[in-house]
Amino acid sequence: QVQLMESGGGLVEAGGSLRLSCAASGNILSLNRMGWYRQAPGKPRELVAVITSGGTTIYADDVKGRFTISRDNVRKNIVLQMNSLKFEDTAVYYCKASAVIKIYWGQGTQVTVSS
Numbered sequence: 001q002v003q004l005m006e007s008g009g010g011l012v013e014a015g016g017s018l019r020l021s022c023a024a025s026g027n028i029l030s031l032n033r034m035g036w037y038r039q040a041p042g043k044p045r046e047l048v049a050v051i052t053s054g055g056t057t058i059y060a061d062d063v064k065g066r067f068t069i070s071r072d073n074v075r076k077n078i079v080l081q082m083n084s085l086k087f088e089d090t091a092v093y094y095c096k097a098s099a100v101i102k103i104y105w106g107q108g109t110q111v112t113v114s115s
Helices: none
Strands: 002-007 010-013 018-026 034-039 046-051 057-059 067-072 077-082 091-098 103-105 109-114
Touching (some): 018 091, 018 109
Parallel strands (some): 010 109
Antiparallel strands (some): 046 057, 067 077, 091 109
């Protein structure tokens, strides 16, 4: 089993920055792809950024150039640096980790951007 713990959410003004962290514990050797998803009220959960164990990154179009995902392959931690935040970035952000046959989700952390 794997447990994911997110931290770093909060309230920030538009144009500001936040840094989200996701720490994995348990059977972390089984993990390969890790990433961040978000869900705003009344909307489906959507991909924000993903990073593979080889370091390949994928970003949603609306966060490219503003968000950066990074990964510590030894500790299986990932960080999402969010800059130039917009009101539309307001959502609950979830950490996701994938193993060969299992997917794990964190509990989520709230990010609120005031306009």
